[in-house]
Amino acid sequence: MPSRGSNRLSGQSNDQGEGTPVAAAPKRRRVGKVEIATDLRNQIVRGDLGEGDQLPTEAALIDRYGTSRNTVREGLAILVGEGLVVAKRPHGYFVRDGHRMEYRPQSDLTVRPDDVPKDVFLTELADAGRTPTQTIDVAIVRPPADVAARLGLSDDEHAVVRRRVRFLEGAPYMTNDSYFPLTLAQGTAIMSPEDIARGANRVLADAGHVQVRAVDEFTIRMPTPDEQHRLALGPGTPVARQFTTGYDRHGKALRVAITILPGDRHTIVIDRPGLPDPEAEPS
Amino acid sequence: MPSRGSNRLSGQSNDQGEGTPVAAAPKRRRVGKVEIATDLRNQIVRGDLGEGDQLPTEAALIDRYGTSRNTVREGLAILVGEGLVVAKRPHGYFVRDGHRMEYRPQSDLTVRPDDVPKDVFLTELADAGRTPTQTIDVAIVRPPADVAARLGLSDDEHAVVRRRVRFLEGAPYMTNDSYFPLTLAQGTAIMSPEDIARGANRVLADAGHVQVRAVDEFTIRMPTPDEQHRLALGPGTPVARQFTTGYDRHGKALRVAITILPGDRHTIVIDRPGLPDPEAEPS
DNA sequence: CAGTGGTCTAGACCACACC
DNA sequence: GTGTGGTCTAGACCACTGG
Numbered sequence: 001m002p003s004r005g006s007n008r009l010s011g012q013s014n015d016q017g018e019g020t021p022v023a024a025a026p027k028r029r030r031v032g033k034v035e036i037a038t039d040l041r042n043q044i045v046r047g048d049l050g051e052g053d054q055l056p057t058e059a060a061l062i063d064r065y066g067t068s069r070n071t072v073r074e075g076l077a078i079l080v081g082e083g084l085v086v087a088k089r090p091h092g093y094f095v096r097d098g099h100r101m102e103y104r105p106q107s108d109l110t111v112r113p114d115d116v117p118k119d120v121f122l123t124e125l126a127d128a129g130r131t132p133t134q135t136i137d138v139a140i141v142r143p144p145a146d147v148a149a150r151l152g153l154s155d156d157e158h159a160v161v162r163r164r165v166r167f168l169e170g171a172p173y174m175t176n177d178s179y180f181p182l183t184l185a186q187g188t189a190i191m192s193p194e195d196i197a198r199g200a201n202r203v204l205a206d207a208g209h210v211q212v213r214a215v216d217e218f219t220i221r222m223p224t225p226d227e228q229h230r231l232a233l234g235p236g237t238p239v240a241r242q243f244t245t246g247y248d249r250h251g252k253a254l255r256v257a258i259t260i261l262p263g264d265r266h267t268i269v270i271d272r273p274g275l276p277d278p279e280a281e282p283s
Numbered sequence: 284m285p286s287r288g289s290n291r292l293s294g295q296s297n298d299q300g301e302g303t304p305v306a307a308a309p310k311r312r313r314v315g316k317v318e319i320a321t322d323l324r325n326q327i328v329r330g331d332l333g334e335g336d337q338l339p340t341e342a343a344l345i346d347r348y349g350t351s352r353n354t355v356r357e358g359l360a361i362l363v364g365e366g367l368v369v370a371k372r373p374h375g376y377f378v379r380d381g382h383r384m385e386y387r388p389q390s391d392l393t394v395r396p397d398d399v400p401k402d403v404f405l406t407e408l409a410d411a412g413r414t415p416t417q418t419i420d421v422a423i424v425r426p427p428a429d430v431a432a433r434l435g436l437s438d439d440e441h442a443v444v445r446r447r448v449r450f451l452e453g454a455p456y457m458t459n460d461s462y463f464p465l466t467l468a469q470g471t472a473i474m475s476p477e478d479i480a481r482g483a484n485r486v487l488a489d490a491g492h493v494q495v496r497a498v499d500e501f502t503i504r505m506p507t508p509d510e511q512h513r514l515a516l517g518p519g520t521p522v523a524r525q526f527t528t529g530y531d532r533h534g535k536a537l538r539v540a541i542t543i544l545p546g547d548r549h550t551i552v553i554d555r556p557g558l559p560d561p562e563a564e565p566s
Numbered sequence: 567c568a569g570t571g572g573t574c575t576a577g578a579c580c581a582c583a584c585c
Numbered sequence: 586g587t588g589t590g591g592t593c594t595a596g597a598c599c600a601c602t603g604g
Contacts, residue, residue: 032592041508057570068594070353073571081364081518083505090570090602100502105553216553219383220503220523220546222366225324235364238521238546240503263503263521270388270499270553315573340589351575356590373582373589 031065036075044084044095055085055093083236083264096234096264103174103266105216105242105259125168132173134166138193140182147179147256150245160185162193162200165230172231173265178257184209200255201246209254217243218268223260231262238263314348319358327367327378338368338376366519366547379517379547386457386549388499388525408451415456417449421476423465430462430539433528443468445476445483448513455514456548461540467492484529484538492537500526501551506543514545521546 043049056064061072076093079085087093125132143151143159151159159179166173178200180190188203189196196203201211219241223233233239242259261268326332339347344355359376362368370376408415426434426442434442442462449456461483463473471486472479479486484494502524506516516522525542544551 030593038508059570068596070595071593074592081505082507087571089572090600092570213554213556216551216555218501218523218551218553220521220544220549220551222364222519222521224365225321236505238503238505240501240523261503266503268499268501268503270501272497272499273495313574342589351577353576354574357573370590372591373584375589 033071033074036065037078049095051095051097053095057092081236086234100267102269104269130168132168134164136164136193138162143179150256151181151253158182175260180255204254209248211246211254212249213247215245227260233262316354316357319348320361332378334378334380336378340375364519369517383550385552387552413451415451417447419447419476421445426462433539434464434536441465458513458543463538487537492531494529494537495532496530498528510543516545
C-alpha cells in the first residue's frame, strides 16, 4: 500500500502514524502487525470501511498480507484496543459505531422546584421515543474510603447507597451509585429501592438539608472487570468515572454519587452560560 | 445487611475473575491468560504489588503458571490494556502510577480582569514548584468539519488555529488547539506564535467580541496514533477530548478549542456553586 | 456442518539497556 | 555478554452461530 499519504496541511505534527521508527530509507519493510493495523485503520478513517461494515476475515488478511495468523490477529488487536473495531464472535470483525448520546451532569443534580418532579432520564428519553429502564437496589454499607472521606464519615460510620443501572433499549447505559450518610437518609424514601420521582435531593431538602453546591470530579480510565461486566463494555472502551459531591450551604457534604459513563455511549456536555469567557489563555 | 449487598446474579462486583462460566464444581481449571491476569490484578489491588513495583518477568511467570510464553504475554496484555501495568522495554513490567493532577476547565475559561492577566498553567504551576513549558504554533487552515460547523464557517472559509502542547517536567501534559474565524483573528496577536499573556479571549474582547458563554463537550475514547505520539501515551491510556465552544452575547461562536487530556494524568474537576436553592427561589 | 474468532503451544530471532 | 520484552511463525484444538 503506497498510500502512506498522511500529509497534513501546513506544517504540523505529521509523521505520526507509523508507530515504528521513521526509516528514512524506504527499506523494504516486512509487513507486521503495525502495518496491518495502519492499513486497515486508514481504510476506516477514509471511509472505505464505514460504521458497521465487516472487515476481511482473519483468513483473508493472512492471505492479503502473507503473514501468520498471530500477526494478523495482533494487528486487529491494535484496532480493537483503539476502540475502532469490535469482534463479534463467530461472525467477524466490524467497524464500531461512533454514535454517542449527550449527557448533561447538571440536569441530574439541580434541585428542582416541587411542582416539577421531572426525572430527566426516565421522562425526557421516553418522550424522545426511547425506552429507558433502570434497576435500583439499596444497601447500608461501609462506604469506600474516598466516599467516606468526602462525606466526612469516620471508619465505623455507615452510609446508604442507592445503586442504579440505567438501560436504554435494554442495553446498559450508565451506573450511578449514590451514597448518603445513614443519619440523613434513615427513615426517608431514600431507603426504599424504588424510583424517587421527586429526586433524592428533594427528599433531603424537605428534611432541611438543601444542596446548594456540587463538585464533579471526572477520572478517565479503562474499566475494571467489574465495570466491564455491569455495563457490557467491549474491549477498547474507556469510561469516565464521575464523582459528584453535593454540599449544603454550610459546606457539609450531603451526598456522593459515583457515575460510570461508558465512553462509547456518551458525550458529556457542560453548558456554562454567563461565564464570561473560555480560556483565558495563558500562554 | 451485608455491606456487600449484591444478591444479583453475575453482574455484580465480587471476585469475578474466571471470565468463563461459573464452574459450580471447582473443576481443575487449566491456567489461561484470564487466570494469570486475574491473579496478578488481585495482587495489585490488594497492594501486594504497589505502584512502581516490578512484576515477575515473563520467564518467571511461565514458570509459575506452567503455560507457554504467549499465554503469559496475553495475560499481561490484559493488564496493560486496563492501564494497570506498563512494560518498560528491557527492564520488565511495572505497576503504573495512579497519581493524577487536577484540571479545572473553568479556571481556564473565566475572563479575568484586565489587570490580572494570570496564566493559570504557567504561573500557578510554577508557583507550586513545577516546571511547566509549552510549545505553540499557528497556522491558517480549513478547519475540520466539526469545528467549522460550530464556528458557522462554510466549506471554503478559513480559520486560525493556535496549537499548543503543554509539558510538565518535560513530559507532555495536554494539547490544546484553538480555532478562531480568520475574520476575527486577522491582524491580532492571535496570529503570532507567541504566548498571549492577557489571553486570546481578551484580545477578542478588546476588538469588541466578548465571550459570554461557553459549552464544553467531553468525549471519552482511546487516543488516535497521532495523539499517542504527541502526548507520549502508554498503552491502555484513554483520553478525554474536550471540545469548547465560546459564544458572544448574540450567540455567535467566537472560538472553538479542542483539548486532549490524557486519562492517566488528569482528574477533571468542575465546581458548580450556586445551584438554585429551592427554598430561596424556585425555577 | 462449515466458518468464524478464541485460546494455547513451542520455538525462533530481534532490539535494547545494563553490567 | 546477558537478560528483558517485542515480534513473528506454524500448527492445533475449541466454542459458537448460522445455514
